[in-house]
Amino acid sequence: MTPAKSSAQPERTWTTGTAPGSVPLLGHTVALWRRPLQFLASLPAHGDLVEVRLGPSRAYLACHPELVRHVLLNPRVFDKGGVFDKARQLLGNSLSVSRGEDHRTQRRMIQPAFHTPKIADYTAAVADDTRAAIGSWEPGRTLDISDTMHGLLMRVAARTLFSTGIDEATIDEARHCLRIVSHGIYKRTMAPLGIVEKLPTPSNRRYDRANARLRQIVDEMIRDRRRSGADHGDLLSTLLRAEHPETGEGLDDGEVLDQVVTFLVAGSETTASTLAFVFHLLGAHPEVEKRVHAEIDEVLEGRSPAFEDLPSLEYTRGVITESLRLYPPSWMAMRITAAETDLGGRAIPAGTMILYSAQALHHNPELFPEPERFDPERWLPDRAKDVPRGALLPFGAGSHKCIGDVLALTETALIVATIASRWRLRPVPGTTLRPEPKATLEPGPLPMVCEPR
Numbered sequence: 001m002t003p004a005k006s007s008a009q010p011e012r013t014w015t016t017g018t019a020p021g022s023v024p025l026l027g028h029t030v031a032l033w034r035r036p037l038q039f040l041a042s043l044p045a046h047g048d049l050v051e052v053r054l055g056p057s058r059a060y061l062a063c064h065p066e067l068v069r070h071v072l073l074n075p076r077v078f079d080k081g082g083v084f085d086k087a088r089q090l091l092g093n094s095l096s097v098s099r100g101e102d103h104r105t106q107r108r109m110i111q112p113a114f115h116t117p118k119i120a121d122y123t124a125a126v127a128d129d130t131r132a133a134i135g136s137w138e139p140g141r142t143l144d145i146s147d148t149m150h151g152l153l154m155r156v157a158a159r160t161l162f163s164t165g166i167d168e169a170t171i172d173e174a175r176h177c178l179r180i181v182s183h184g185i186y187k188r189t190m191a192p193l194g195i196v197e198k199l200p201t202p203s204n205r206r207y208d209r210a211n212a213r214l215r216q217i218v219d220e221m222i223r224d225r226r227r228s229g230a231d232h233g234d235l236l237s238t239l240l241r242a243e244h245p246e247t248g249e250g251l252d253d254g255e256v257l258d259q260v261v262t263f264l265v266a267g268s269e270t271t272a273s274t275l276a277f278v279f280h281l282l283g284a285h286p287e288v289e290k291r292v293h294a295e296i297d298e299v300l301e302g303r304s305p306a307f308e309d310l311p312s313l314e315y316t317r318g319v320i321t322e323s324l325r326l327y328p329p330s331w332m333a334m335r336i337t338a339a340e341t342d343l344g345g346r347a348i349p350a351g352t353m354i355l356y357s358a359q360a361l362h363h364n365p366e367l368f369p370e371p372e373r374f375d376p377e378r379w380l381p382d383r384a385k386d387v388p389r390g391a392l393l394p395f396g397a398g399s400h401k402c403i404g405d406v407l408a409l410t411e412t413a414l415i416v417a418t419i420a421s422r423w424r425l426r427p428v429p430g431t432t433l434r435p436e437p438k439a440t441l442e443p444g445p446l447p448m449v450c451e452p453r
């Protein structure tokens with residue numbers, strides 16, 4: 001077989017290497033399982049493309065940003081297989097797991113729902129929702145900022161996705177189910193044999209119940225909306241009106257259901273964790289927090305933030321970008337080669353797992369000097385221009401790039417500005433951040449004390 005044709009990799013001599021510390025039979029599986037963040041961040045030192053042994057199989061981590069781009073910009077060769085095949089059984093053939101022509105068609109149908117003017121509409125009420133959620137905060141009260149941000153984000157997601165008609169108790173129930181479902185999907189896609197999840201264990205029964213209830217809640221909302229025929233200008237209305245670009249056909253209720261559950265799984269924990277990391281970083285760096293407060297006060301002059309204010313909140317956006325660099329929620333992703341190809345000068349057989357990791361890119365000192373330092377000024381225009389192309393990759397790239405990137409960044413900036421204009425959150429002494437790499441990178445419990453400004 002001849003190497004697959006794909007867009008050219010940049011002309012240069014690539015370095016390739018093998019991760020150290022492989023053990024007989026298991027290879028690097030134990031290191032990747034026990035200390036995945038440290039293990040991934042250590043690999044770029046061994047080459048632009050680094051071989052990793054996963055049991056008997058060879059996988060490769062693309063470490064150089066140009067190699068990562070090459071992988072992500074050639075989806076016909078570097079395809080969504082492996083864990084995505086398993087996720088498809090759990091999420092339906094929805095946007096995040098579909099492949100090839102199917103994916104291209106879905107993306108063309110759904111993309112208009114994420115155009116910038118729509119995002120401005122969806123997020124019009126984010127500041128109000130945030131103010132309502134923090135209305136009960138009291139000076140001196142300790143709250144777990146991770147849990148609080150998940151709760152708030154679920155309310156905001158309910159509004160941007162479903163507008164009206166969903167009560168607080170149902171939102172809480174959906175949130176509870178969503179956490180179980182997200183963790184369950186991760187466990188199931190990672191389990192190699194697909195047997196353990198079929199056993200009638202309490203944890204499997206909990207997953208089945210949560211999954212059924214979440215789908216029931218979403219299904220009822222879809223039916224209600226179809227019956228009423230109303231257009232609330234939210235994401236659900238846009239999905240219900242989406243049309244195939246050639247045939248004009250829409251999505252049926254089952255397809256809309258799969259997409260909505262996918263958006264909830266892909267969009268809620270990622271954005272909520274980003275917010276929790278931002279507040280943790282602000283609490284740990286009072287000098288940065290002071291600059292954020294000064295910028296917010298100057299731009300907003302006491303008003304609620306709106307979509308149009310975001311370009312002026314340059315430093316605050318830099319803080320969010322720097323948080324996504326240090327703690328990328330989507331910390332590792334994979335592709336499978338659909339045909340024999342070459343990557344970084346190395347012949348790669350069909351069916352090989354290729355990994356890319358925002359964690360490895362973002363913590364590489366060749367790309368980001370002093371990578372462990374929280375330095376939001378990296379993102380001010382005069383310094384951001386020096387960041388190598390493709391080095392910052394919290395939302396991926398190419399045809400599978402996050403469809404919700406602008407929505408997530410907008411929600412995050414509006415929520416940070418709303419909260420930080422009234423409150424500062426102080427870390428509880430002795431609390432240590434221990435990011436937990438699961439389906440997404442989670443901050444774990446983060447108690448913080450509310451202090452009015």
Ligand code: HEM
Pocket residue numbers: 095096097107262263264266267268270271274328329330333334393394395396397399400401402403404405407408409
């Ligand atoms: C800070 C928040 C977020 C982060 C860090 C994030 C990250 C990512 C990344 C890295 C990918 C590409 C994965 C790959 O290459 O395999 C992705 C895809 C995706 N994201 Fe996000 N995401 C965020 C928020 C959202 C939101 C708010 C939504 C929707 C409401 C969303 C929906 C999706 C979907 C549907 C895909 C699959 C796109 C496709 O394959 O065409 N994400 N996300």
